Amino acid sequence: MNILVCISRVPDTATKVVIGSDGNSIDSQGVKFIVNPYDELAIEEGLRLREKNGGVVTAVTIGTDKSTDVLRTALAMGVDKVILVKGEENPDSFYVAENLAAVAKDENPDLILLGRQSVDFDSLQIPSALGEILGMPSISVVSKLTIEDGKVTAERDIEGGCEIVEASLPCIISAQKGLNEPRYPKLPDIMKSRSKPIDQRDAAAAASRTSIIGMEIPLKQRAGKILTDSDDDINELVRMLHEDAKVI
Amino acid sequence: MSFNGVDYYNIDDLFSEDELIVRRSVRDFVENEVLPVIEKHFRDGTFPEGLNRKMGEQGLYGITTSPDYGGVGANHTVYGLAMLELERGDSGVRSFASVQNSLVMYPIEAYGNEQSKRKWLPKLATGEAIGCFGLTEPDYGSDPGGMITNARKIGGGYLLNGAKMWITNGSVADVSVVWAKLDGTVHGFLVEKGTKGFSAPEMRGKYSLRASVTSELILNDVEVPEENILSIAGLKGPLSCLTKARYGIAWGAIGAAMAVYDSALEYSKSRIQFGKPIASFQLVQEKLVWMLNEITKAQLIAYRLGRLMDEGKATPQQVSLAKRNNVSIALEASRYAREIHGANGIISEYPIMRHSANLESVKTYEGTHDIHTLILGNDITGIQAFK
Numbered sequence: 103m104n105i106l107v108c109i110s111r112v113p114d115t116a117t118k119v120v121i122g123s124d125g126n127s128i129d130s131q132g133v134k135f136i137v138n139p140y141d142e143l144a145i146e147e148g149l150r151l152r153e154k155n156g157g158v159v160t161a162v163t164i165g166t167d168k169s170t171d172v173l174r175t176a177l178a179m180g181v182d183k184v185i186l187v188k189g190e191e192n193p194d195s196f197y198v199a200e201n202l203a204a205v206a207k208d209e210n211p212d213l214i215l216l217g218r219q220s221v222d223f224d225s226l227q228i229p230s231a232l233g234e235i236l237g238m239p240s241i242s243v244v245s246k247l248t249i250e251d252g253k254v255t256a257e258r259d260i261e262g263g264c265e266i267v268e269a270s271l272p273c274i275i276s277a278q279k280g281l282n283e284p285r286y287p288k289l290p291d292i293m294k295s296r297s298k299p300i301d302q303r304d305a306a307a308a309a310s311r312t313s314i315i316g317m318e319i320p321l322k323q324r325a326g327k328i329l330t331d332s333d334d335d336i337n338e339l340v341r342m343l344h345e346d347a348k349v350i
Numbered sequence: 351m352s353f354n355g356v357d358y359y360n361i362d363d364l365f366s367e368d369e370l371i372v373r374r375s376v377r378d379f380v381e382n383e384v385l386p387v388i389e390k391h392f393r394d395g396t397f398p399e400g401l402n403r404k405m406g407e408q409g410l411y412g413i414t415t416s417p418d419y420g421g422v423g424a425n426h427t428v429y430g431l432a433m434l435e436l437e438r439g440d441s442g443v444r445s446f447a448s449v450q451n452s453l454v455m456y457p458i459e460a461y462g463n464e465q466s467k468r469k470w471l472p473k474l475a476t477g478e479a480i481g482c483f484g485l486t487e488p489d490y491g492s493d494p495g496g497m498i499t500n501a502r503k504i505g506g507g508y509l510l511n512g513a514k515m516w517i518t519n520g521s522v523a524d525v526s527v528v529w530a531k532l533d534g535t536v537h538g539f540l541v542e543k544g545t546k547g548f549s550a551p552e553m554r555g556k557y558s559l560r561a562s563v564t565s566e567l568i569l570n571d572v573e574v575p576e577e578n579i580l581s582i583a584g585l586k587g588p589l590s591c592l593t594k595a596r597y598g599i600a601w602g603a604i605g606a607a608m609a610v611y612d613s614a615l616e617y618s619k620s621r622i623q624f625g626k627p628i629a630s631f632q633l634v635q636e637k638l639v640w641m642l643n644e645i646t647k648a649q650l651i652a653y654r655l656g657r658l659m660d661e662g663k664a665t666p667q668q669v670s671l672a673k674r675n676n677v678s679i680a681l682e683a684s685r686y687a688r689e690i691h692g693a694n695g696i697i698s699e700y701p702i703m704r705h706s707a708n709l710e711s712v713k714t715y716e717g718t719h720d721i722h723t724l725i726l727g728n729d730i731t732g733i734q735a736f737k
């Protein structure tokens with residue numbers, strides 16, 4: 103099975119995000135970048151399918167020269183080949199999807215795996231946009247995947263339950279938590295991955311169609327206060343509504 | 351919020367891509383395999399079962415050992431970063447890896463014959479075999495040159511007699527690197543588990559490094575074959591191993607310091623007293639800043655030392671300075687963190703007391719803090735003050 107895994111480079115979820123002086127990008131000074139956590143699930147699923155059925159797993163990212171670190175991580179986890187498409191610094195979802203589609207046309211995969219979303223901008227559009235461009239079935243937010251004789255059965259998390267969807271290969275799957283437990287790369291594999299080549303390509307797609315005009319950090323949530331039903335606390339509640347919140 | 355290390359001086363910019371990938375993977379390893387079980391094992395006084403093989407599989411043994419013998423073949427910085435992340439989990443877990451890497455695999459690779467290397471290194475790398483390092487004796491700690499354990503040449507090999515104490519992993523070791531005097535000069539011997547006359551009872555009653563096995567080694571007319579002697583004579587044999595291990599400890603201690611700092615910082619922001627987070631009081635801020643300051647200095651020392659090690663330029667005295675400083679500030683940081691956590695600082699819900707107790711051992715083993723002071727004093731004045 104020929105599997106293409108699409109990965110993105112995102113700020114570490116533990117990073118405190120600061121907005122840059124231009125007001126419309128994240129200040130990358132001191133920010134640690136990692137493989138998007140949902141994409142780690144996609145890589146892991148690709149590796150498990152290869153371990154079961156044989157084949158080749160290729161990881162691709164649409165990024166810049168800085169993006170080699172996430173591709174090296176994918177190599178260290180065990181993917182066979184990696185592709186870096188060098189494109190815009192701050193691409194929109196459609197731009198990424200178009201570039202991924204161009205790579206998919208060249209690589210001709212049986213299965214395309216992605217994370218359900220990137221945890222940086224959370225637009226959730228790429229798996230569906232990619233399906234649309236390639237004319238392939240695309241199943242999103244998948245937490246269980248079975249592939250037998252070219253038939254794909256996927257379980258999706260839906261509000262309060264689960265939906266079971268079928269499709270045939272080639273198809274696109276976006277990974278949800280629970281799909282698997284991603285492996286962490288082992289030291290010898292990290293060392294071996296250093297000498298593996300990164301296939302670098304120029305972006306094939308037209309420019310992004312949207313641009314970010316501003317970013318703001320959400321206002322800090324104030325800590326909640328718990329009151330009981332004692333007389334004192336009821337008086338305090340009235341006082342707070344009146345004086346602090348000024349709603350009565 | 352997950353642990354993100356401490357990097358106030360953008361030291362990460364100095365590491366290569368693969369060094370950072372190693373750190374991330376060991377951090378995840380510790381998060382998944384060490385932190386969920388460590389408090390229980392510390393309380394029970396046991397090393398986490400199964401963790402040895404998992405560390406082996408992860409490639410945490412033989413980090414600088416040649417891949418020809420099953421090692422990873424990485425540089426000293428990778429080794430250091432791995433020790434830092436392991437000790438963020440627990441000093442006992444890091445001790446296990448230090449012994450395996452620097453005190454067992456290193457001397458076998460450096461001084462063992464081809465047969466011993468082929469026999470032991472691949473198994474030690476996977477954790478299928480465990481090793482220990484026996485230098486300290488009941489009556490000779492800081493002064494190992496006075497050791498009583500001795501070897502006598504006999505037909506086909508050597509006869510060992512004596513006793514070692516405080517030996518990490520002694521009771522679980524498949525191979526012990528035992529240092530003994532042959533005709534008055536210190537030599538290293540590989541003693542296999544089960545050899546007649548050899549036993550390694552576990553020592554009990556530790557309040558520190560509780561998740562690590564510490565043992566006595568008893569040698570009663572133990573016969574080892576000719577090929578088990580290491581090809582190095584004099585104290586420089588064991589000392590060269592200790593230099594490697596101390597280097598790793600200098601990194602490891604930063605991990606413990608980061609763990610207690612991280613916990614103290616979070617705690618101080620959420621704990622409200624006198625109507626405010628305790629982080630808003632100057633006295634608390636001073637402690638936090640002290641920790642940040644010392645961690646940053648320790649990181650820069652360790653980083654530079656790692657590069658010097660790789661260039662083959664590091665002196666044992668530079669390693670002494672790093673071990674002495676970094677362990678000492680980690681222990682001090684754990685005490686400040688303990689104060690900041692108030693009563694919560696003494697219970698197992700927070701990692702503080704465990705790290706603090708562990709670091710008492712780390713300050714003493716691999717050359718006590720004061721012995722490193724004397725090593726450095728000797729180096730700069732040219733006057734030795736040991737005796």
Ligand SMILES: Cc1cc2nc3c(=O)[nH]c(=O)nc-3n(C[C@H](O)[C@H](O)[C@H](O)COP(=O)(O)OP(=O)(O)OC[C@H]3O[C@@H](n4cnc5c(N)ncnc54)[C@H](O)[C@@H]3O)c2cc1C
Pocket residue numbers: 449483484485486490491492493515516517518519558559564711714715716717718719720721724735736737
């Ligand atoms: C948990 C644990 C694990 C260990 N694991 C190992 C192991 O795997 N292998 C191994 O070989 N050993 C191991 N050790 C032993 C350790 O290396 C020794 O404890 C250490 O070298 C100190 O020796 P000592 O305890 O005999 O103290 P001593 O040497 O008796 O020192 C006692 C005090 O006197 C001070 N002192 C001694 N000499 C001087 C001097 N000349 N000037 C000024 N002050 C001096 C010391 O600094 C110290 O404060 C371990 C120890 C512990 C606690």
